[in-house]
Amino acid sequence: MITSQQNQIKTTISELFEDSKYDMLKMMKGAAKSVFRAMQPLDFKDAYLSISKEQGESLIKLITDNKLKNSVEFGTSFGISTLFLAQGVIETGGHIITTELIDSKAKKAIENFERAGVSDLIEVRVGDAMETLKNHDEPIDLLLLDGWKDLYLPLFQMLESNFHSNTFIYVDNAEMSEVKTFLNVIRQNSNYQLQSQFGGKVVLITLKTRYK
Numbered sequence: 001m002i003t004s005q006q007n008q009i010k011t012t013i014s015e016l017f018e019d020s021k022y023d024m025l026k027m028m029k030g031a032a033k034s035v036f037r038a039m040q041p042l043d044f045k046d047a048y049l050s051i052s053k054e055q056g057e058s059l060i061k062l063i064t065d066n067k068l069k070n071s072v073e074f075g076t077s078f079g080i081s082t083l084f085l086a087q088g089v090i091e092t093g094g095h096i097i098t099t100e101l102i103d104s105k106a107k108k109a110i111e112n113f114e115r116a117g118v119s120d121l122i123e124v125r126v127g128d129a130m131e132t133l134k135n136h137d138e139p140i141d142l143l144l145l146d147g148w149k150d151l152y153l154p155l156f157q158m159l160e161s162n163f164h165s166n167t168f169i170y171v172d173n174a175e176m177s178e179v180k181t182f183l184n185v186i187r188q189n190s191n192y193q194l195q196s197q198f199g200g201k202v203v204l205i206t207l208k209t210r211y212k
């Protein structure tokens with residue numbers, strides 16, 4: 001049963017990666033709009049901006065190796081990363097809350113989750129993550145930060161009370177300047193340790209008092 005579900009998810013992920021092959025062009029168009037003003041999420045409403053297949057596979061391994069269940073994702077886009085998370089939590093009996101600002105992206109992601117047969121594992125919250133995750137009060141085993149970079153720090157601080165000794169915070173785009181600023185703040189906090197992955201694109205934050 002799980003194998004056929006996994007195959008359905010894998011097929012959907014492959015189709016989405018295939019569809020994302022024009023992302024570079026869409027990103028350039030989005031970036032062109034922001035020459036005279038700050039970049040906005042809507043400038044990239046048609047772009048996937050997804051994590052890589054290798055990152056997705058390492059996320060599945062992180063979830064299954066550490067038996068992570070409760071996952072929260074900031075930045076759904078069209079759902080590629082969420083589907084990798086689903087491949088992990090399907091094995092651990094977990095679930096995912098994911099949040100996306102742009103309605104049309106969230107709608108498409110929901111369709112993709114239906115197509116992959118994993119809607120029952122995923123709750124999609126549409127809107128600004130600072131609002132949609134505001135009253136979150138369940139333990140978080142895995143937090144994936146992959147939305148707009150200026151929100152990493154306030155979101156981390158807002159959700160911090162839900163972290164526990166076995167929580168992982170997966171930070172994508174760690175090489176970007178705003179993310180570096182966020183990571184410098186976390187680095188100064190003696191509760192956390194940071195591990196760089198994928199040549200610095202990703203940083204994994206864990207608590208120093210980890211349960212072994």
Ligand SMILES: C[S@@+](CC[C@H](N)C(=O)[O-])C[C@H]1O[C@@H](n2cnc3c(N)ncnc32)[C@H](O)[C@@H]1O
Pocket residue numbers: 041042048049050051074075076077078079080081082099100101102105127128129130146147148151
């Ligand atoms: C890098 S993409 C996410 C890619 C996705 N995680 C994947 O790998 O398939 C970032 C997404 O965050 C969304 N976003 C930006 N600001 C947001 C906010 N304040 N709340 C929720 N989502 C936001 C953007 O619209 C965009 O779709």
